[in-house]
Amino acid sequence: MAKAPVLTPQADDFPRWYQDLINKAELADNGPVRGTMVIRPYGYGLWERMQQEMDARIKKAGAQNAYFPMFIPQSYLTKEAEHVEGFAPELAVVTHGGGKELDEPIVVRPTSETIINEYFSKWVQSHRDLPLLINQWANVVRWELRPRVFLRTTEFLWQEGHTAHATYEDAHAYASMIHTDVYGDFMTNVLGIDVVLGRKTAKERFAGAINTLTLEGMMGDGKALQMGTSHELGQNFAKAFNTTYQLQGAEREYVWQTSWGVSTRMVGGLIMSHGDDNGLRVPPRLAAVQAVVLAIKGDDAVLAKVREIGAQLEAAGIRVVVDDRTDTPFGRRAVDWELKGVPLRIEVGPRDLENGTAMLARRIPGGKEPVSIDGLAALLPGILDEDQALLLRQSRERREARTVEVKNLDEAVEAAATGWGRISWAELGAEGEAKLAEQGVSVRCIVAADGSVPATDDQEGNVAIVARAY
RNA sequence: CGGGGUGUGGCGCAGUUUGGUAGCGCGUCCGCUUUGGGAGCGGAAGGCCGUCGGUUCGAAUCCGGUCACCCCGACCA
Incomplete structure (x- = not known):
């Protein structure tokens, strides 16, 4: 009799499959407070790689990282009418501190437009101070009514960019550049997700924005996921916070602003875009572990060989892990790496040593074949590129077909x-x-x-x- | 907040109708044999049954309160 599947098959129950995968691939656990999550090391590793890739692109776009407090005076939120209306229902509010009731309640940031603008209004005086391009990596809290791990959690991690420009045209161009060159490039070329770039309707627009640009991905079940947004804020916050600059002449003008963010939701999008009934499939460019070299048995010759292969691949620039945990049966380890979606497995046992070959298992297209051990370092980079491209193609084909x-x-x-x-x-x-x-x-x-x-x-x-x- | 559901070893569940002092699978630990696709056999540990109160000789089980979580809707990166 066949064993029960490792995961609930996608076709049977997609949400259940998603939950199973998150548990079995050790990505996250539910937190003790409703809607919170514990991101486990392997899941956090995915986020860290996303951060690295994103951060490099953000810096290339000219923005600098900074950090603003997570506690915001409640009065700040109320300064921009649409903004407060949009966020009021989902705020976590601190009313007590040091055992006493606070004079003014403190809001735990749901996003930082308000507190950042409070400082922008101090920092920006002259046209020479513009553009001001700031990004921060932070956690934010939104008291969501229906949480789902990674997709909609009460607390989540993200980056939020906030910029101020002298003209509408500058702000417009910058929001658009972030949309395509930072987010679009990252999601397409690193995550391998064929996102559609477009505008949000007035109904779906960010609270306080004059325009919201979005990137929408199609998940494995055909539903859409908003993977990121870039907003033009116009002068709405500038007027609320009196953020003005002096032109060449004496007159003052309100700044034009943008804000933009992507979050740990992308981890959920990655899972639902590329995952299959055997687990996750991580795109090679994102993967913290691109290849695992797996010793099938614990004899000395095999162990020496896997370590040697590991060192060679590392020298060839491949992110590699050697799995020599031979006290755990081979099948268990193979299934675990498959669940975690590591793109390549190089399996080495005594039989292979005799032939000078190893079994190369490819997680993304599937399948396994013997390859020459000596040729591995030269062979793998090309295969990783192929598999990266395959994920993007599959994502595009699904979107087009559906x-x-x-x-x-x-x-x-x-x-x-x-x-x-x-x-x-x-x-x-x-x-x-x-x-x-x-x-x-x-x-x-x-x-x-x-x-x-x-x-x-x-x-x-x-x-x-x-x-x-x- | 509206509708539905569930709380029992780490995880998943049975037991509740018909009260009698808790059981199964997985996991964990120890030993031996294994390791080319989720190991096998033997042994062991681990739970005052969400919580508070009531009925009773006796409550996981019956009654009442309360808390939490899950699923379906409206809100969202």
Whole structure:
């Protein structure tokens, strides 16, 4: 009789599969407080690699890292009307400190536009102080009503960029550059997720923004996940916090601002984009462990060989781990590495040594074949590149196969049952959007006829992408 | 907040209808044999049954309160 599957198959129950995978691949545990999570070392390793890749791109975009407090005076939140309305329901508020009730309650940041603007208004005086480009890596808290590990947790980790510019055009261009060159590039080329870049509708816009740019990924079950956003804030916060600069002449002008963020939600997106019934599949460029060299048995010749191979691969620039835990049966270890999604396994036993070969198991396309041990260091980089490209291609093929053109609301709802629908935005409009919302279907974003990001919602030929979302 | 559900060793569950002092699988520990796909056999440890109160000779089980968590909706990176 066959053993029970390691994970609940995706086709049986996708949410259950997701939970099983998070547990068995040791990515995270639920925290003791509702909606919180403990990120375990392997899961945190995925986040750390995301941080490294993102941080390099953010710095290349000219932003500098800084850190602002997590405690914000409640009065700050109320300065921007739409912002407070948007976030008030999900705030965690500290009312006591040092055993006494506080004079003014303190809000645990749900996002930092307010406190950062308080300081921007001090730091920005002259046009020479602009643009001001700041990023911070931080935790934020939002009291979500329905938490899900990595996708929507009460506390999550993210980066939030905040910038101030002299003109609308500068701010607009910067938000757009972050959208494509930082986020789009990272998600496509590192995560291997074929995200769609577009604009949010007025309904879906960030509280306090004049424009929200989004990156939407299609998950394995056809639902959409908002992977990141870049906002144009216009002068809304500048007016609320009186952030002005002096032009060449004597007159003062409000700054134009942007904010943008991606979070640990991307870990959830990674799992649901690339995972299969055997576990996670980590794109090689992201993987903290790109290859594991696995000793099948614990005899001295085998152990010496796996260590030697490990050293060679490391010298060749591959991120490698040697698994010589031969007190654990081979099958157990193979399954565990598969669950964790390590792209390549090099399996070495006594039989292989006789032939000068090893078994190379590829997690991403699947399959296993013998390869020459001496040729490994030269062979693997190319294979890692192939597998990186394969994940992106599979992601794109799924999105294309499960996206259909639709003409009316009924067809849109039907399309959203299995994937995404594309419908003319001019025909759908805000009214159609509201009707879709009643059925749990939302407009994920608006794209231009040629697939680019449109400058305005009502540009000729704009298409709304509609779907169910996490 | 509306609707549904569940709290029993680390994890997953049975036992509750018909009160009699707690059991199974996985995991853990020890020993031997194993290691080419989730090991086998033998032995062992581990639970005042979410919590407070009531009924009873006796409560995981019946009654009442309370807390927590999960699932489905509205909100969101």
